[in-house]
Amino acid sequence: MRNSVFLLFLVLCWSGGSANEQALPLTSTKISPDTEFVIFGTRHGNRNPDQFLTGIDRTWGQEGSLELTSIGKRQGYGLGVELRKFIGNLTTNNFNVSEVKYYSSSANRCQMTLQVAMTGLHPPQTYADWNTQRFDDWSPIPYTISDTLLRMYSVKSCKKSNEVWAPIDNDDLPELENMKNENTVVLEYLSQETGWKMTGNLGKAADLADNLIQMDFYNTSYPLWLTQPKVNGYDENELKKTIMEFAEIHPRSCAYYYPCRYLMGGLWLDDIIGKLNDANSSKTPLKVVGYASHTEVTLAVMKLMGIEKEEVTTSAGFVIEFRRRPNAAIRILNHDPNPIDAHVIYPANLTKELSDVQESDGFIRLSDFIRIVRPESYSDWPKQCDAPSCALDNPNGNDSSSTPTLNILSVTVFTFLAIWIQ
Numbered sequence: 001m002r003n004s005v006f007l008l009f010l011v012l013c014w015s016g017g018s019a020n021e022q023a024l025p026l027t028s029t030k031i032s033p034d035t036e037f038v039i040f041g042t043r044h045g046n047r048n049p050d051q052f053l054t055g056i057d058r059t060w061g062q063e064g065s066l067e068l069t070s071i072g073k074r075q076g077y078g079l080g081v082e083l084r085k086f087i088g089n090l091t092t093n094n095f096n097v098s099e100v101k102y103y104s105s106s107a108n109r110c111q112m113t114l115q116v117a118m119t120g121l122h123p124p125q126t127y128a129d130w131n132t133q134r135f136d137d138w139s140p141i142p143y144t145i146s147d148t149l150l151r152m153y154s155v156k157s158c159k160k161s162n163e164v165w166a167p168i169d170n171d172d173l174p175e176l177e178n179m180k181n182e183n184t185v186v187l188e189y190l191s192q193e194t195g196w197k198m199t200g201n202l203g204k205a206a207d208l209a210d211n212l213i214q215m216d217f218y219n220t221s222y223p224l225w226l227t228q229p230k231v232n233g234y235d236e237n238e239l240k241k242t243i244m245e246f247a248e249i250h251p252r253s254c255a256y257y258y259p260c261r262y263l264m265g266g267l268w269l270d271d272i273i274g275k276l277n278d279a280n281s282s283k284t285p286l287k288v289v290g291y292a293s294h295t296e297v298t299l300a301v302m303k304l305m306g307i308e309k310e311e312v313t314t315s316a317g318f319v320i321e322f323r324r325r326p327n328a329a330i331r332i333l334n335h336d337p338n339p340i341d342a343h344v345i346y347p348a349n350l351t352k353e354l355s356d357v358q359e360s361d362g363f364i365r366l367s368d369f370i371r372i373v374r375p376e377s378y379s380d381w382p383k384q385c386d387a388p389s390c391a392l393d394n395p396n397g398n399d400s401s402s403t404p405t406l407n408i409l410s411v412t413v414f415t416f417l418a419i420w421i422q
């Protein structure tokens with residue numbers, strides 16, 4: 001039963017394609033005059049592929065594999081500039097420690113994306129200026145790194161993560177197997193031309209798609225095997241389209257596959273709900289909270305909170321507005337780069353359950369939102385992860401790092417026994 005529901009779901013949402021195909025609105029939604037608090041979440045900006053294609057005239061990639069590129073920096077900065085236009089004077093341009101809080105995964109590309117987004121959001125003025133000759137519009141801004149929130153897949157003590165990722169990493173999910181079977185001839189052709197064994201793992205096909213994305217951004221000429229494919233029924237456009245369907249295939253699959261979606265995004269959703277509750281009870285002066293993360297985690301939390309979306313391109317994500325008047329309510333928006341420096345914030349499509357309770361201005365009562373999405377979240381991450389509870393203090397500790405605790409315990413027991421025997 002569960003399996004067939006899952007299969008149906010996969011078929012429904014596994015349409016592939018890329019964000020560029022969907023026309024984005026040209027102008028951003030205006031913030032509601034009643035909005036008191038804004039949360040945004042974003043995937044990192046454009047990054048290098050994991051593996052670089054050889055046999056092309058490559059002028060890019062010097063940052064190293066998976067690192068943020070100049071395009072990615074521009075995308076993240078564009079997001080920050082657009083967010084500032086959106087929030088207006090909700091919080092000052094200057095960083096105010098009581099009013100804003102930012103979080104990143106530990107990955108360089110996420111930290112760097114957040115840094116440039118904060119630069120767009122917080123150009124310093126007056127007392128915050130410090131070297132106007134060299135850095136008129138820039139000041140350092142702090143943020144918190146949390147992998148349990150934003151990169152659970154790399155938290156060492158999260159044993160469950162390996163479990164939920166195994167069928168994805170091995171292309172064992174039925175839909176991944178289908179994709180492989182339907183594209184065997186092309187994958188074999190591409191494997192032969194690139195020297196990467198794509199029939200062995202779709203992750204390699206995703207790497208190829210990532211290389212194509214960079215080649216387009218940096219105007220690299222395509223190799224002959226792409227412009228004049230020697231594979232039946234494929235011209236350049238058709239072959240390129242097929243390759244692009246593999247972009248981010250594993251991270252996207254995680255967000256489609258509920259066990260992975262829940263484990264990757266559930267704690268972040270819990271944090272969002274907590275911050276909305278705090279804002280509602282005016283427990284904090286917070287005005288803006290931002291998070292920078294990865295495809296699987298960002299798409300997962302977006303799906304868990306009821307956004308109907310099948311991919312997040314680099315530097316794309318969500319924005320949530322919260323208001324208390326005339327009633328405690330939130331509005332859920334998407335944000336996307338278009339495609340580099342320009343960024344746009346616009347209403348998200350929501351699941352039927354949420355859109356049924358949406359008001360005409362797009363807001364949803366906070367109580368409805370929490371009632372509907374709370375079951376998709378969790379706070380007890382060591383339990384969900386099948387991690388020892390001491391992992392709370394040291395998520396990335398391994399078994400040997402927990403030995404001292406055991407030693408203290410056994411010393412205590414031993415001392416107690418010794419006293420008792422005496």
Ligand SMILES: *[C@@H]1O[C@H](CO)[C@@H](O)[C@H](O)[C@H]1NC(C)=O
Pocket residue numbers: 088089090
């Ligand atoms: C912020 O901007 C709004 C709208 O422009 C204006 O009504 C309000 O007075 C401003 N608040 C402050 C503190 O400047």
Ligand SMILES: *[C@@H]1O[C@H](CO)[C@@H](O)[C@H](O)[C@H]1NC(C)=O
Pocket residue numbers: 092096097098099285
């Ligand atoms: C910083 O935020 C706090 C809390 O909202 C506010 O009281 C304070 O005036 C702000 N500081 C500046 C310099 O704007």
Ligand SMILES: *[C@@H]1O[C@H](CO)[C@@H](O)[C@H](O)[C@H]1NC(C)=O
Pocket residue numbers: 217218219
């Ligand atoms: C690539 O070419 C386009 C169109 O000519 C140009 O606008 C863009 O700046 C070029 N990109 C790079 C990274 O040189």
Ligand SMILES: *[C@@H]1O[C@H](CO)[C@@H](O)[C@H](O)[C@H]1NC(C)=O
Pocket residue numbers: 022308309334347348349
């Ligand atoms: C929302 O759904 C409509 C109808 O399916 C679709 O045409 C549109 O592109 C979607 N918009 C977003 C932002 O996902």
Ligand SMILES: *[C@@H]1O[C@H](CO)[C@@H](O)[C@H](O)[C@H]1NC(C)=O
Pocket residue numbers: 277280281328366367370
């Ligand atoms: C939000 O705060 C109001 C006023 O304190 C309260 O009546 C309402 O129950 C709160 N809503 C939620 C969902 O907690």
Ligand SMILES: *[C@@H]1O[C@H](CO)[C@@H](O)[C@H](O)[C@H]1NC(C)=O
Pocket residue numbers: 398399400401
């Ligand atoms: C586990 O911790 C020990 C002691 O801190 C360290 O030597 C070892 O390299 C760690 N192992 C892993 C897999 O991180």
